[in-house]
Amino acid sequence: MEGLDVRIGSLSLKNPVLLASGCVGYGEEIGRFIDLSAIGGIVVKGLYMKPRIGNPPPRIWETPSGMLNSIGLSGIGIHAFIQEKLPLLRETGATVIVNVCGETENEYEEVSRVCDATDGIHALELNISCPNIKENGRCPGMNRDATFSLVSRIRKATKKPLIAKLSPNITDIASIAQSAEEAGADAVSLINTLLGMAIDIETGETRTATGMGGLSGPAIRPVAVRMVYQVARTVSIPVIGMGGISTWRDAIEFFMAGAGAIQIGTTNFINPHVSIEILNGIQDYLVSRRQKLADIIGCCHIGPRR
Amino acid sequence: MEGLDVRIGSLSLKNPVLLASGCVGYGEEIGRFIDLSAIGGIVVKGLYMKPRIGNPPPRIWETPSGMLNSIGLSGIGIHAFIQEKLPLLRETGATVIVNVCGETENEYEEVSRVCDATDGIHALELNISCPNIKENGRCPGMNRDATFSLVSRIRKATKKPLIAKLSPNITDIASIAQSAEEAGADAVSLINTLLGMAIDIETGETRTATGMGGLSGPAIRPVAVRMVYQVARTVSIPVIGMGGISTWRDAIEFFMAGAGAIQIGTTNFINPHVSIEILNGIQDYLVSRRQKLADIIGCCHIGPRR
């Protein structure tokens, strides 16, 4: 279908449906269910320089209409990714976005430089928002200055499209988005998981080994839609929305709130075909209303029209 | 049952189960279903000096395992409450807590002084966190200084137990709780609703007339448990926990996270008897484990015990 393509900086996505980081590994397993070249792109699991074993189990817990995870950015490291996984991904024809992580600004920059130098990596999503790291769940994305400083530095390290992925665990997400824009990000993506916790009342143990975990799934969707709305009214770069999208209807809500593209995370766990189903649903909706994607982005209206 | 009583400043609650503000009106209608003297207390709907008609409809929308509301602190005003509703409430023998609101610090203070001077109002819960007011959902509870200044002022206006009700729409809830404690609050209660939004994809209209609304119900429980945990580790005054409690098991989670008492909100809408059922469940749990409430408060443990 025409009119579904989306621009993120110099990158053109063939459609606005992306797979969210951490919810589709490096594409291998999900690629057995869907044609990765049919969707807008895949954001691979967060990568540091080195491999990381991640947090001890238990790592997941189901919650009402959602789940907590404490995977802890387990991953194979950027070099192993490029050697072992990227070739397979390139064969599928997928648009590949690397979710860039770092324990220090230096590490973020190193990973970014490697990505910048590697063919077949189309864009970088800077994970300034992973809530599972130490320090009571803190991350650079909780602070305007830290965001500005990190994004500016990475902006200098790569010419590839740069997306800043924002944390929802903050008072004013629009101001963080603004910092990212001022620092040169080509787009912002949101939301990462909400910090949450659950406790086993038989033992008193937290349900994830690290105590806190990241809450995702439909439970958080109203918060995500609200934040996308607030950010889209504030910045002029594209906004990539996510958080609890499980049907094409949910996707339309995000577009109306102001998202130019969306990512599907947790729902892939339950239905590996869901991203394709959502893409088809978006197309049918637009066709039936004779609209283009651009017509509905940000079209929402506060309260009933009289 | 013994060992269930809870102290909040000079006030002794007979048990730790309270009804949350905005979810039980002024007690009249819920009082037809349950004996209000059997539970720890009732926090009435937020009150300003003057009556307020509240926001236009639609005011509510269902979300996955939760709901959005945009009631807009509709209410009869503190004087009408005292004349028309309080006498009935006093007859029931309920412990009555007024949720104090204000558009300005002055108004908060005025309402507090009236409460202070009125017999039958046992404590004040200062609503520094209502997210439905204008300004993009902002409230005093989003800022340390505003919290300190408001709580200090109200502290001078009343000798009655003073509870500060915190907003979850912030980066660091523990630091806000700390400000409230430093300013003299006898307890903190949390969480108020998360800011959320939903959009009708047929019309583009937001599902509540004001655009944003407050998200409550089981969907937000993991966020609430996490915040109670963070706050309880930081302050030494009692923490009153709430957010999506729908069974006694949920209540135990909050106690283990560090809450000394709990409030039941949205679940009253679905089952008007639920607060009594939860109270009974807590009692049975403690009896079966031969524990007192105090034994489990804050007993949770990060990750599996080895």
Next chain:
Amino acid sequence: MAHYLAARVISVEPLKSYVRLTLEAPSIAAEMRPGQFVMVSASPEAFLARPFSIAHVDGDRISIVFQAVGCGTDWLVALRPGNTTKVLGPLGNGFCLGDGDHPVIVAGGRGIAPFYDLVRRISHLSPVLFYGGRTKEQIVEPEYFERFCDRLVITTEDGSAGRQGFLTDPLADYLQKNTPPVIYGCGPHAMLHRVAELADGIRTEFSMEARMACGFGICIGCVIPAGESGYRRVCIDGPIFGAKDIRWKDLT
């Protein structure tokens, strides 16, 4: 007094465009007045309960007649005898039963629901029922209503049953020649608004709708613009309102 109970499903019957769900709910059946409603816990997927007018009462049983329009009602349709569902009720003020002859009843589509019980109870007053739908699929069980009414005027927009057009047309004719003691109404708000204009001076008892969270007055979510200014709760101040209490222009 309202009761909250786990009600056993007795039957689920298709009624053209609608479905009748019959539940065993003795305490609700015993106390219910026409025009009152129940909150039915729709499904684990639907978080809040859903409001439905009580249509029939028969011994220990109550029925609701509803249209499947979303996840909650879809789930109700899939219930089977032996399942249970939570029910809260009876709720709301209910109709005031007058004593004048030939009261008029105006029902649009699924707005027929509360009148099943009403016509039975006021049949001695020889009510006149104006019953409209889009097609004949929305006109359910006319024979039932004929039994209890003096006259039954049916309209459909496509003419597939009764007179073609809106029910407000024959109603307008009728009101030119007759002055009923009261007009009972239930249906889309736009229809009720038009009936309110026609009613002019006649006492009205309209059943209003709003999205509800609790159904018994504690959430203040179900308000409609009513009175001089401000709002009233449909669930407890209503659902039955006099037309002149509603600020129709402010209704969304």
Next chain:
Amino acid sequence: MAHYLAARVISVEPLKSYVRLTLEAPSIAAEMRPGQFVMVSASPEAFLARPFSIAHVDGDRISIVFQAVGCGTDWLVALRPGNTTKVLGPLGNGFCLGDGDHPVIVAGGRGIAPFYDLVRRISHLSPVLFYGGRTKEQIVEPEYFERFCDRLVITTEDGSAGRQGFLTDPLADYLQKNTPPVIYGCGPHAMLHRVAELADGIRTEFSMEARMACGFGICIGCVIPAGESGYRRVCIDGPIFGAKDIRWKDLT
């Protein structure tokens, strides 16, 4: 290849402490190997799907044998023929079928599930099954297993069926006198750990459990400590592991 489909419920049968759910899932039935599992979408209330070993395959049908322990399994018990539920599978590596005689199978409680299909497929090798439970209510269909096994040793903790005690006692005796080509195991991790100690040198194929979100490798949520260091995903690197690959002391 794994398939995701809406499977029709054929039957739900109580099996003492457990329940057998039979589903029509042709593509899964056609490709499944013993030891593989399916993710079953449990209910609208349970957000994630739940993993269950595939017990039987029969034509187009698969069965799972499970214990009701929470909201998801409770919902599965309440399913009725004609309902449908989403199923994803077959998943996981499955058992390696060896070719030596008298392979040993060790099943604790509901750990019997994956062996329904295995014993049928390796009956020509005359397997020896050690089957333990807390009470006789946990020992289901011994006659079925007798048909396919050379020997069936049953133990219960309360002595209500077979020998009283833990199944590791007769197993220890057996392994003193025999050296089977392989030990297949499924059951509580504590039991498997003990079996691992007894196995010493014998090849093992243990079916491990972990909480799962996806069941096919993409969430990295279902890890257990395995190998020299680090973790392995139970759903895709397993669920069948050699005992010596597991770091038993790090298992929680």
